[in-house]
Amino acid sequence: MAFDTRALYVCKLNVLFIFALFAAVECLSKGFRSHARDDGSREAVFEEHWFTQKLDHFNGAESRVWKQRYFLNEAFYKPGGPVFLMIGGEGPANPAWMKNGTWLTYADKLGALCLMLEHRFYGKSHPTADLSTNNLRFLSSRQALADLAHFRTVMGEARGLTNNKWVAFGGSYPGSLAAWFRLKYPHLVHASVATSAPLHATVNFPEYLEVVWRSLASENAQCPLLVKKASDSLVEKLKDPETFGNITKDFNLCSKLQIQTEMDSAYLLEMLAGNFMDVVQYNEDNREFEGVQGGNITIKVLCDVMSDPSLGDPYARYGAVARLLMDTFSLKCLDASFSNYLRDMTNTSWEGPAAGGGRQWVYQTCTEFGFYQSTDSPNQPFTGFPLDYQLKQCADFYNVSAEQVAQAVAQTNEYYGGYNVKSSRIVFPNGSIDPWHALGITQDITAELPAVFIKGTAHCANMYPARSQDLPQLSLARDHVLLLLQQWLKN
Missing domain, CATH: 1.20.120.980 (Serine carboxypeptidase S28, SKS domain)
Incomplete structure (x- = not known):
């Protein structure tokens, strides 16, 4: 889910920008359909959806728009349940996350609808004709947060989800965005899980x-x-x-x-x-x-x-x-x-x-x-x-x-506050092996801004699917986040 600042370009993009591609099929109301595998079982294939997004959210005289890619999974949704929004980051949004990952375990238990929004200027979400420096002025975390806010508002109205409780998820830079989304748009997002999130710019x-x-x-x-x-x-x-x-x-x-x-x-x-x-x-x-x-x-x-x-x-x-x-x-x-x-x-x-x-x-x-x-x-x-x-x-x-x-x-630190987060209902999981924890929240700020510091684990470990060889403290961390979400969604 996450990427380091060197973008692993020096390794010919073999790690960071490899992602699973799922075949495009006709769009169904649930956003996915199943198809037969060679062994006779069935697996979900998730569709690309497109959302009309503003190019510049902070200039009312700018009328240009573009198409932003997103994915949808309603398989776990129960009417009135929460909406989980996985935030895309500095690479293509990977539809494999629509059928894998801890957030789906949470969605199953909590009856959540799951959405994943690709970050502007990454993957297939191209706001401009090219990547000239002049066009890259529209690439920023602030524009990305405004994308999330507009997406949440319009999707909420279109699908009757305005009054549902939305929870943001993200790992690494998207983890920062998850925290900042709750910080800057508290009326739109009820809680956030900000995994391995570097919050202090340096x-x-x-x-x-x-x-x-x-x-x-x-x-x-x-x-x-x-x-x-x-x-x-x-x-x-x-x-x-x-x-x-x-x-x-x-x-x-x-x-x-x-x-x-x-x-x-x-x-x-x-x-x-x-x-x-x-x-x-x-x-x-x-x-x-x-x-x-x-x-x-x-x-x-x-x-x-x-x-x-x-x-x-x-x-x-x-x-x-x-x-x-x-x-x-x-x-x-x-x-x-x-x-x-x-x-x-x-x-x-x-x-x-x-x-x-x-x-x-x-x-x-x-x-x-x-x-x-x-x-x-x-x-x-x-x-x-x-x-x-x-x-x-x-x-x-x-x-x-x-x-x-x-x-x-x-x-950036002046705008977001760095380590000095003033908000509520944000949990900050980090791993001790992960170098990025040095810029994250590793101790509780308040009871409603808890840290989950997982000894022996690396970057975004709690987001990935559980397996038998997981450290006990990693399994406990996943369970603790679920308990927090259950508690916060009652409020």
């Missing part, structure tokens, strides 16, 4: 990699030390052009390594660190139903590789991790060229290689959130991609200066 977010260190150490105390030795060795090798041929082979790069600027070396170093960052963030989360590959690659797997002396020194093991991830995602080689990345990220076509979400999300980080996972802390295992490298991308991609990023982040 330009520099070195704490992300600090949590990565601790999460690796929770598996093997030596693991982050070995990763640091490997990363430091690579940094030293990058100082000598004579080593570039060997580095190219060691990490199976698509073309011979060329380091002409600090951006080139930082891009390579961030890409290789990303192998660990991404595995930690989603460690052992039950995401296979989304069509995501690599669920078998866990912190334990990476630390076992890094601890294996038969593979050579820590630097050699670092290369082995990179090759393991490439094999997992069927990548023939690793494109470590920052110039190629710059070319793709500045392609403004909806058919461009970064249009799956990379260009859009990085724009949002430059104009609202920051969240830059830099190596500017000594208490983390990597080297070589400092804040300046992240900020220069804002200038290169969108002509947004570092000063403008800082101003935008300050405005």
